Amino acid sequence: MKPLDGRKIVCCVGSGGVGKTTTAAALALSAAMEGKRALVLTIDPARRLANSLGLKALGNAETRIDAAHFADAKLTARGEMWAMMLNLKRSWDELVRRNARTAEQAQAILDNKLYQTLSTAMAGSLEYIAMEKVLELYSSGRFDVVVLDTPPTSNALDFLHAPDRVLDVLDNNAMRIVLGPMLKAGKLGLRLLAAPSGLVLRTLARFTGSDFLRDLAAFMMAFEGMYEGFKERAANVKALLSSPQTGFVLVTSPNPLTTQEALFFHRALERDGIRTAAVVVNRVQRDPRRHGGPDNLAALEEALQLAQIKDENRLAERLCETLTEQAILADLDRREIERLRDMLRGVPLFTVPRLRKDVHDLAGLWQIGEYLGGD
Amino acid sequence: MPVPLDRRLVVVTGKGGTGKSSISAALALAAARRGKKVLVCEVVAKERVADLFGRPPSGTEIRQLLPNLYSVHVRPREAMREYALMILKYQTLYRLAFENAAARYFLAAAPSLAEIVMLGKVFWHAARETERGRLRWDMVVLDAPATGHGLTFLSVPEVFLRLVSEGPLARDMRMMQALLADPERCSICIVTLPEEMPANEAIELDRALRQRQFPAGPLFLNAVFESRFSPQEVASVTRGGPLLTAAGEAADNHESRAALCIHYEGVLRDTVPRHLVKVPFLFERSFGAHAIEKVSRVIEGAL
Numbered sequence: 001m002k003p004l005d006g007r008k009i010v011c012c013v014g015s016g017g018v019g020k021t022t023t024a025a026a027l028a029l030s031a032a033m034e035g036k037r038a039l040v041l042t043i044d045p046a047r048r049l050a051n052s053l054g055l056k057a058l059g060n061a062e063t064r065i066d067a068a069h070f071a072d073a074k075l076t077a078r079g080e081m082w083a084m085m086l087n088l089k090r091s092w093d094e095l096v097r098r099n100a101r102t103a104e105q106a107q108a109i110l111d112n113k114l115y116q117t118l119s120t121a122m123a124g125s126l127e128y129i130a131m132e133k134v135l136e137l138y139s140s141g142r143f144d145v146v147v148l149d150t151p152p153t154s155n156a157l158d159f160l161h162a163p164d165r166v167l168d169v170l171d172n173n174a175m176r177i178v179l180g181p182m183l184k185a186g187k188l189g190l191r192l193l194a195a196p197s198g199l200v201l202r203t204l205a206r207f208t209g210s211d212f213l214r215d216l217a218a219f220m221m222a223f224e225g226m227y228e229g230f231k232e233r234a235a236n237v238k239a240l241l242s243s244p245q246t247g248f249v250l251v252t253s254p255n256p257l258t259t260q261e262a263l264f265f266h267r268a269l270e271r272d273g274i275r276t277a278a279v280v281v282n283r284v285q286r287d288p289r290r291h292g293g294p295d296n297l298a299a300l301e302e303a304l305q306l307a308q309i310k311d312e313n314r315l316a317e318r319l320c321e322t323l324t325e326q327a328i329l330a331d332l333d334r335r336e337i338e339r340l341r342d343m344l345r346g347v348p349l350f351t352v353p354r355l356r357k358d359v360h361d362l363a364g365l366w367q368i369g370e371y372l373g374g375d
Numbered sequence: 376m377p378v379p380l381d382r383r384l385v386v387v388t389g390k391g392g393t394g395k396s397s398i399s400a401a402l403a404l405a406a407a408r409r410g411k412k413v414l415v416c417e418v419v420a421k422e423r424v425a426d427l428f429g430r431p432p433s434g435t436e437i438r439q440l441l442p443n444l445y446s447v448h449v450r451p452r453e454a455m456r457e458y459a460l461m462i463l464k465y466q467t468l469y470r471l472a473f474e475n476a477a478a479r480y481f482l483a484a485a486p487s488l489a490e491i492v493m494l495g496k497v498f499w500h501a502a503r504e505t506e507r508g509r510l511r512w513d514m515v516v517l518d519a520p521a522t523g524h525g526l527t528f529l530s531v532p533e534v535f536l537r538l539v540s541e542g543p544l545a546r547d548m549r550m551m552q553a554l555l556a557d558p559e560r561c562s563i564c565i566v567t568l569p570e571e572m573p574a575n576e577a578i579e580l581d582r583a584l585r586q587r588q589f590p591a592g593p594l595f596l597n598a599v600f601e602s603r604f605s606p607q608e609v610a611s612v613t614r615g616g617p618l619l620t621a622a623g624e625a626a627d628n629h630e631s632r633a634a635l636c637i638h639y640e641g642v643l644r645d646t647v648p649r650h651l652v653k654v655p656f657l658f659e660r661s662f663g664a665h666a667i668e669k670v671s672r673v674i675e676g677a678l
Binding site for chain 2: 257
């Protein structure tokens with residue numbers, strides 16, 4: 001049983017700092033080792049992933065990890081491994097250019113103040129463009145597997161409802177009616193009316209000022225005629241999210257705060273009729289007690305004596321304290337993993353122990369890949 | 376009184392999972408112990424501070440957790456409603472303007488309106504006065520959203536004012552911007568962990584905050600492991616035979632984590648020009664009031 005389990009598109013989701021990027025790269029590496037053409041698409045601008053893949057930096061284009069780098073890690077990939085970093089702003093701009101009828105229309109949108117805010121700051125815009133890119137890459141037929149490392153701040157709902165939300169913003173008849181007079185003036189080539197009219201419009205304007213409403217009207221006019229294309233794409237993105245070829249892998253640490261988030265995501269997926277493909281729990285404390293041996297002060301003092309190690313500066317006491325602390329951590333982790341297993345019955349769960357060092361090369365990624373069933 | 380315990384608004388930022396809520400709670404407790412009346416505002420999806428003190432969630436109503444210490448959960452929908460009503464005065468007008476399909480669109484399109492009303496609510500608390508004209512709260516602690524969102528959150532007034540220059544929201548945002556920029560009244564702290572990604576994010580966050588000239592509060596390095604064994608000790612115990620395998624592994628684990636702590640402490644000291652406060656890792660089976668008390672003592676001692 002492996003997290004990918006034959007899936008073509010894998011989205012690694014979870015809170016920030018739980019090793020999502022590393023897990024995504026390890027999954028892509030496992031697939032490449034098995035003979036697949038695998039791509040990891042990351043949003044993490046940290047250089048570390050690029051470095052660990054032997055690249056100077058990751059760009060907005062797909063880059064193949066060369067064989068020499070695999071050889072350095074004493075690995076032979078039967079398939080191909082590719083990586084790229086998603087540039088959100090540029091991807092949105094490309095999307096607009098592709099859908100615009102004319103270059104002028106595209107430019108009018110790209111120059112609009114509101115577009116700039118919408119494409120970078122609106123909840124769900126990051127998630128939408130990421131899935132849009134996955135769809136594009138996957139449809140190109142150049143990859144067997146695409147692994148997406150999602151934005152750290154994503155929450156499940158932003159992800160699942162991003163297509164709807166984007167469409168909702170781009171096409172809203174109610175707003176069209178409210179903004180009606182302003183839009184009409186614009187179409188007739190007049191300057192957009194100075195003052196918004198109508199009770200609702202005036203009330204909204206009291207909140208935001210009328211400049212904002214003018215920008216909004218200008219944005220909607222610029223977008224005229226592009227909606228259908230967007231709607232079709234968004235429908236495809238939506239279908240992709242719930243396709244059986246797509247799998248969501250929940251990445252978490254044994255910290256209750258992050259498992260809570262993973263469970264929240266799982267339930268949100270469930271509500272949308274999407275099954276969680278797997279859970280990966282990173283950074284699990286290994287229990288030193290699994291080796292047996294003395295764990296109380298008197299027994300440790302005796303063991304030191306037997307091994308002819310001097311008990312200087314309260315060494316036995318320090319060892320005892322350290323053993324106790326790590327036993328506490330291991331117990332806490334175990335308890336949390338059991339709880340997770342219980343709540344996610346039927347979902348394959350993988351644990352990766354806390355490693356002594358940060359992963360910084362292909363060999364390190366492969367080590368993680370092995371815990372994910374990639375051996 | 377040491378910075379930031381003497382400020383009116385203390386913002387606690389940092390990457391998710393670094394312990395922002397614990398540090399917020401500990402800072403609030405330290406100030407409350409010194410006789411200040413403190414309100415903790417949580418703007419994240421799920422409130423935690425009340426739970427850390429073993430209290431039921433406060434929700435959107437201010438609740439007392441301890442003497443002098445209060446908390447409130449600021450949620451976008453309620454904040455929006457309260458805020459809109461404060462300005463619009465009439466319930467019907469609110470419903471007409473906000474609870475319709477057009478408003479749904481508007482709320483999605485207006486730049487970070489949710490953040491704006493939440494920040495507006497926090498500002499309202501920070502500026503609130505009693506009948507006798509004194510400030511209602513000596514200190515407001517804002518437990519801010521995680522890094523990316525946190526920076527967006529603090530930049531909300533600026534972004535908003537770029538798009539909107541008139542109206543009551545713009546006026547409040549201008550006052551909030553002034554408060555956030557005032558080193559006499561405000562302090563913006565960063566919480567991080569001795570790990571690669573949190574440390575890198577703290578460095579970037581610090582740079583971004585200083586670029587925007589936000590008053591720089593302390594950098595809290597949380598969950599620190601202090602070195603406890605010499606390399607010779609680890610080596611001899613590890614080689615000490617089967618009876619000492621567990622102890623050797625534990626000592627080695629401890630030292631590898633301590634080494635990471637020393638490394639990232641060095642990196643942070645070199646790159647982040649802020650007062651660095653180390654908070655030790657606490658081995659607690661359950662993290663509650665007792666642990667917060669400990670953290671608050673450590674912080675008080677270090678400030």
